Amino acid sequence: MVTRKPARWSGSDQALRAVQVAFDVELAVMDAIRTAAFHNNLSTSDQIRQVLDLSVSTRPKRPRLTVSLTAHDYALLAQRYGLDEGDRLAIKERVTQDLIRFAGSTRTR
Structure with a gap:
């Protein structure tokens, strides 16, 4: 049986193929990225993409804070x-x- 996904999910195909990458760097590098992201009103991920000269989403993001709660x-x-x-x-x-x-x-x- 083949399950078809809803049409509204078709835009997420590219995101589903993306792979999250973690970088083990010293604290000074993390602080510099976080500080730049803060000053540029970007997520840390978008700041890294900007440093690497990769495309950054121009869609406005809903400003929010997140925390995991058990x-x-x-x-x-x-x-x-x-x-x-x-x-x-x-x-x-x-x-x-x-x-x-x-x-x-x-x-x-």
Whole structure:
């Protein structure tokens, strides 16, 4: 049986063939790439592509921060916020508020 993919996924064929590459470099190199990416409003991946003179997506990216949370992390956060640990959306909203407060407190330093 051949499974056909939805037409809306056809644009992801090239991305699916891409291979992520990790570079073991000293801290000074990582800091330089991250700093340049920050100042150029790019992801570190896009900054590396720019350094290597490779194409960089011109599509606007949604600015966002990511973190991996385990089930245990959600349980701790739910307890901290007085929420049900299954209500991950409410937990995410509270974490977002904490991050916004953190950003505000660093601006006043």
